[in-house]
Amino acid sequence: xxxxQPPPIKRKSPAKKPAAKKAVAKKTTPSKRKAxxxxxxxxxxxxxxxxxxxxxxxxxxxxxVFYYSAAVGVWGLILGFIVIAYLSLDLPDLDDxxxxxxxxxxxxxxxxxxxxLVRNGPTYGDWIPYDETPDALIRAFxxxxxxxxxxxxxxxxVGFFRAVVANIKAGGVRAGGSTLTxxxxxxxFLTNQRTLKRKVQELLLxxxxxxxxxxxxxxxxxxxxxxxxxxxxxxxxxxxKYFDHTGRTLSIAEAAMLAGLVKAPSRYAPHVNxxxxxxxxxxxxxxxxxxxxxxxxxxxxxxxQPPRLRRAAAGRDVRYFTDWLESKVRRLLxxxxxxxxxxxxxLDPSIQRAAALAVERxxxxxxxxxGASQAALIAIDHDGAVRAMIGGSDYARTQYNRAVxxxxxxxxxxxxxxxxxxxxxxxxxxxxYIDEKITIEGWSPxxxxxxxxxxxxAQEAFARSIxxxxxxxxxxxxxxxxxxxxxxxxxxxxxxPLASLPLGTEEVKLIDLASAYAAVANGGHxxxxxxxxxxxxxxxxxxxxxxxxPPVPVLSYPVVGKITSMLSAVVRYGSGRRAAxxxxxxxxxxxxxxxxxxxxxxxxxxxTTAVWVGNDDGTPMKAVTGxxxxxxxWADFMLEAHIGQPVRPLLxxxxxxxxxxxxxxxxxxPEKKKKKGFFKRLFGGS
Numbered sequence: 001x002x003x004x005q006p007p008p009i010k011r012k013s014p015a016k017k018p019a020a021k022k023a024v025a026k027k028t029t030p031s032k033r034k035a036x037x038x039x040x041x042x043x044x045x046x047x048x049x050x051x052x053x054x055x056x057x058x059x060x061x062x063x064x065v066f067y068y069s070a071a072v073g074v075w076g077l078i079l080g081f082i083v084i085a086y087l088s089l090d091l092p093d094l095d096d097x098x099x100x101x102x103x104x105x106x107x108x109x110x111x112x113x114x115x116x117l118v119r120n121g122p123t124y125g126d127w128i129p130y131d132e133t134p135d136a137l138i139r140a141f142x143x144x145x146x147x148x149x150x151x152x153x154x155x156x157x158v159g160f161f162r163a164v165v166a167n168i169k170a171g172g173v174r175a176g177g178s179t180l181t182x183x184x185x186x187x188x189f190l191t192n193q194r195t196l197k198r199k200v201q202e203l204l205l206x207x208x209x210x211x212x213x214x215x216x217x218x219x220x221x222x223x224x225x226x227x228x229x230x231x232x233x234x235x236x237x238x239x240x241k242y243f244d245h246t247g248r249t250l251s252i253a254e255a256a257m258l259a260g261l262v263k264a265p266s267r268y269a270p271h272v273n274x275x276x277x278x279x280x281x282x283x284x285x286x287x288x289x290x291x292x293x294x295x296x297x298x299x300x301x302x303x304x305q306p307p308r309l310r311r312a313a314a315g316r317d318v319r320y321f322t323d324w325l326e327s328k329v330r331r332l333l334x335x336x337x338x339x340x341x342x343x344x345x346x347l348d349p350s351i352q353r354a355a356a357l358a359v360e361r362x363x364x365x366x367x368x369x370x371g372a373s374q375a376a377l378i379a380i381d382h383d384g385a386v387r388a389m390i391g392g393s394d395y396a397r398t399q400y401n402r403a404v405x406x407x408x409x410x411x412x413x414x415x416x417x418x419x420x421x422x423x424x425x426x427x428x429x430x431x432x433y434i435d436e437k438i439t440i441e442g443w444s445p446x447x448x449x450x451x452x453x454x455x456x457x458a459q460e461a462f463a464r465s466i467x468x469x470x471x472x473x474x475x476x477x478x479x480x481x482x483x484x485x486x487x488x489x490x491x492x493x494x495x496x497p498l499a500s501l502p503l504g505t506e507e508v509k510l511i512d513l514a515s516a517y518a519a520v521a522n523g524g525h526x527x528x529x530x531x532x533x534x535x536x537x538x539x540x541x542x543x544x545x546x547x548x549x550p551p552v553p554v555l556s557y558p559v560v561g562k563i564t565s566m567l568s569a570v571v572r573y574g575s576g577r578r579a580a581x582x583x584x585x586x587x588x589x590x591x592x593x594x595x596x597x598x599x600x601x602x603x604x605x606x607x608t609t610a611v612w613v614g615n616d617d618g619t620p621m622k623a624v625t626g627x628x629x630x631x632x633x634w635a636d637f638m639l640e641a642h643i644g645q646p647v648r649p650l651l652x653x654x655x656x657x658x659x660x661x662x663x664x665x666x667x668x669x670p671e672k673k674k675k676k677g678f679f680k681r682l683f684g685g686s
Contacts, residue, residue, distance in 0.1 A: 106231075106538075107329075108342045109322040111349050112387075115313040118322045121340065125236025128247050130220045136252040137235060138219065139293040140259035144284050146180040147291055150215050154181045154206035181206040184222045228258060229265030230272070242270045244310035252298075254307045256288070257281035270309050271316060272396055278306045314352035320391030320401045321347055325531050333535060333544055341543070344533045346385035351641045355379060355388035358637035362613070363393050366629050370622040372598075372613045375630075376402035377637065378514045378529070379609040382522035382651070383551075386531045387607065388641070400616070407493055407507035408597045408612060411590030411626055412465045412575070414504030416516065417486040419462055419470075419566065422477040423559045424485075429459040429566055433469045440499045445471045448591065448625070462566045463574030465589065465627075467503055474502035489554045490515035490528060504590050513601050514610035517587070520563055521603035523651050524555030564650055567602065576600060579631040581639050583647040589626030596620050600630035605648040607641060609634055 106121025142149055178186070185205035209218055228238035235258060236247035243254055250258070260280035261268050270277040282303050288294035312318070325343050329336060359375045367373065379388040391401035400406070419427070435453040437444060445467045447453075453466065461469035474482050479497035486495050491512045498505065511529050518527035535544040567586035570576040575589045579602055587602015596618050601610040611630040614621065624630075 105338055105340045107326060107340070108538075109325055110342060110344050111313060111347050112345065112533075113349065115349055117313055117318050117345070117347065117349075119231055120322075120326070121231055123230075123232045123237045123241065125232075125234050125238075125240055125247060127224055127234075128220075128236055130216045132248050133220070133223060133235070134248065134250045134255060137223070137247075137250050137255040137258065140252075140255045140284055140288060141180070141219075141223070141262075143288040143291040143293050144259050145183070145262065149180050149219070152179060154210040155179060155203060178202070179206065180222050181209050181218055184218060184225070185209055187222075187225055187227070226262055227265050228261050229269030240310075242310055243307060251307060252285075252294070253281065253302050253305060256284040256302070257307055260284045271312065274309055281306075314347065314349040315356045317356050317390055317392075317395045318347070318349075318352055319395045319399070320403065321345070321352070321386065321389040321531065323399065324389070324391075324401060324404050328532060329535060329544075332532075336535070336543065340538050342536045342538060344536065345531050346381075346387065346533060347389070347531065348387045351379060352388045354640035355390050355637050358633050358640065359390045359393070361636060362629060362633040366632070367613070370624050370629065371615070371619065372621045372624055372629060373615050374402060374613070375633065376406070376510050376612045377609065377633065378403045378511050379607055379637070379641065380514050380518055380527070380529050381607060382518050382527060382603075383525075384515060384518060384527040384529045386529050388637075389531075398616075402510065402612065402616075404509060404511045406612075407509055408599075408614060409504050409506070409590075409592035410508050410513055410599050410601075411504040411592045411597060412467070412470070413513060413588045413590030413599045413601050413626060414486070414506070414508070415462065415465070415470045415502055415590075416520070416563070416567075416588055417489075417491075418474040418477065418482050418502035419458070420489075420555065420559060420563055421481040421485040422458075422473045423562050424556070425477050425481070427458060427473065427477070429457065429562055431458045432456065433458060433461055433472055435461065435466050435468050438468055438471065440471065440475065443499055445500070445503060459566050459569055462588075463569040463572075465570075465575040470502045471499065475499075486516070489519040489526065504592065510599075510610050510612050513599070514608055517601045517603055517610065518608035519554055520560055520567070521586075521605075521608045521651060522551075524553055524557060524560040525551035526554050527608075568650065571602065575625075575627040576602065576631050578627055579635045579638075581635050581642070583642065584650050585638070586650060587631075587634070589631060591625040591627075594620040595622070595624045598624045598626045598628070598630050600626050600634045602634060603650075604638065604642065605650055606645055607638070609638060609641075611637075 106119055106123070108119045108121075109117045111117050182202050182205075185202050185208075188205075213221070224234040224236075227233055228235075228242075230238075230241055232238040232241050234247070235250070238258055238261070239245060239247035239250055239254070242257070243250070257270065257277055257280070260277065260283065263280075267273065268277045268280045285294065285299040285302060289296050289299050322343075322345075325345055329341070329343060333341075355377050359377055363372065363375055367375070374393050375390070376392065377388065377390040378386065380386050389401075389403050391403045391405075392398055402408075432455055434455050435447070437452065447467050448465065452468070453464075456464075456466065456469070458469070458473065460466075461473075479499070479501055482501055483495040483497045486508075491508050493506070493508050493512065495501070495506050495508075515527050515529050518529075519525060521527075530546065532544070533546055534542055536542050564586055567588060568584065570588055571579050571585050576587050579585060579587055579589075579600055581604075583604055585602055585604050587600060590599040590601075591597070597612065597614045598621065599610065599612050601608075603609070611634045613624060613630045613633070
């Protein structure tokens with residue numbers, strides 16, 4: 001069977017294009033040709049018009065952009081000129097540079113030997129021209145403050161943006177973008193306000209300075225006017241203060257230190273923070289290496305040789321003394337306010353240094369072990385002239401003066417007044433008393449060791465600081481008499497006639513305690529502490545002089561002789577044995593309850609000194625007594641302070657009472673008549 005063939009696929013035949021008509025030449029009339037030509041011309045014109053219109057629109061847009069840009073630029077310039085004119089209204093007079101120190105006052109304090117202890121207020125040294133300025137100083141300043149100084153017009157865009165980037169990375173203001181010219185403009189004419197207005201004014205003034213002065217002149221102005229801390233302005237004043245020589249001879253290390261001060265002069269000033277100043281100087285040396293102004297090898301060598309700093313006339317802690325003097329001057333001479341003055345003082349720099357050293361050694365050694373963080377010392381001549389004063393462990397940390405401001409319990413050092421009052425009423429140093437339990441108004445005094453020693457002389461009781469006997473003697477003399485005695489010979493604070501008064505429970509000032517002991521040392525005359533000899537103007541005109549008046553007697557000579565003998569016994573064999581030195585000395589120790597305060601006050605033939613040790617918050621120390629740490633500081637200081645002084649007997653020690661000061665074996669004087677018991681003497685009976 002034949003297979004079926006698929007049906008044939010019908011393909012769609014392509015559509016036949018209509019045959020092109022044969023062109024037939026038609027006859028046209030002239031009028032038709034003209035019409036066609038017009039139509040063609042119109043078509044061409046329309047196309048041309050469209051193109052022309054498009055070009056006109058483009059030109060119009062460009063013109064508008066140009067116009068508005070020009071308008072904005074013109075108005076911007078006008079506004080800029082208005083802003084500049086406004087900011088220029090309160091610009092300072094630029095024709096005259098302000099004179100250094102104009103309108104500023106200074107207070108200078110001089111020691112007894114004429115040395116300057118401190119100068120509060122601006123100090124300007126010699127003007128050093130550019131050609132005499134050390135090259136090391138110029139290189140150091142340009143490296144750390146303004147590397148492009150000699151190429152910028154007063155504003156350094158590169159340095160500014162570098163500072164911005166550095167501050168962003170640091171997350172705070174760590175680098176400044178001001179040029180030396182801008183800094184000079186600020187130092188000469190502006191304040192330290194951080195406002196946009198002041199910054200723009202600073203920039204305007206910088207441009208003006210660049211137009212008016214050469215680069216060398218600007219740098220010279222800057223280096224002779226910039227503040228270096230410690231009241232010093234200019235490289236010469238700073239060099240003399242910190243290195244004790246002219247600014248013309250600065251070494252590279254010294255130059256680096258000065259260049260490092262400008263960023264924060266109060267923080268890095270060498271006389272306040274020598275370690276911080278040298279650390280900052282080393283950063284400057286590194287910057288000099290980075291800028292190519294110093295080789296790495298030279299910088300490494302210099303870093304091993306820090307500059308030698310000038311030693312202050314009496315140490316930085318002398319500010320306790322000078323602050324005290326300035327407060328005195330303000331009260332004595334209110335008319336001197338706002339004037340430059342010179343205070344001529346009584347302080348001896350060498351004795352002051354000895355005091356600072358003794359206190360430092362005591363606190364850094366035994367003080368650390370026994371929990372004593374503070375100490376004060378005051379040394380006076382027998383007429384009251386202050387020779388040394390230490391008001392605390394570190395003036396930079398705290399300016400509170402514990403020698404003249406603090407009121408603390410003197411402990412047994414106050415027994416001086418009880419015995420003086422009793423001696424005036426007939427007490428003899430050989431009188432016998434019984435150390436036993438007594439009760440007054442419900443209160444029973446105890447001795448330091450909690451024990452009773454029985455019978456002893458008044459002198460031995462004083463030397464060994466027996467509390468029960470001191471209270472008995474005060475009761476016999478009368479509490480009011482004891483309080484009056486304290487006031488009479490130097491104590492200025494309130495003294496209440498309490499039963500515990502002879503044990504030093506009333507708070508007193510260390511300076512008053514020293515004055516009171518000096519009244520004994522000088523033979524019985526008032527010896528109020530003072531530090532001012534005279535006050536003058538800068539030109540030397542005297543505006544105050546301490547009046548010279550006859551000594552005021554406050555104690556009789558026999559009483560002074562007896563109490564001196566008793567005070568000598570304290571140092572020889574009593575509670576103040578650790579205060580014994582290479583010459584006759586007398587004094588008394590004192591310890592408050594729980595060892596919160598410890599005191600030793602005493603004297604030689606030349607000087608009276610009082611020492612306090614404790615903590616500002618009253619925290620108890622670890623078994624510190626007045627006869628321990630304070631007595632050791634006292635002896636350490638007095639040995640140093642008396643170097644070169646001849647050994648002399650105590651002024652009131654005429655030999656009448658001193659030979660019998662030390663008791664016989666056993667501590668008793670059996671040949672003397674024993675006194676009745678305390679209550680029998682008070683209330684009678686056999």
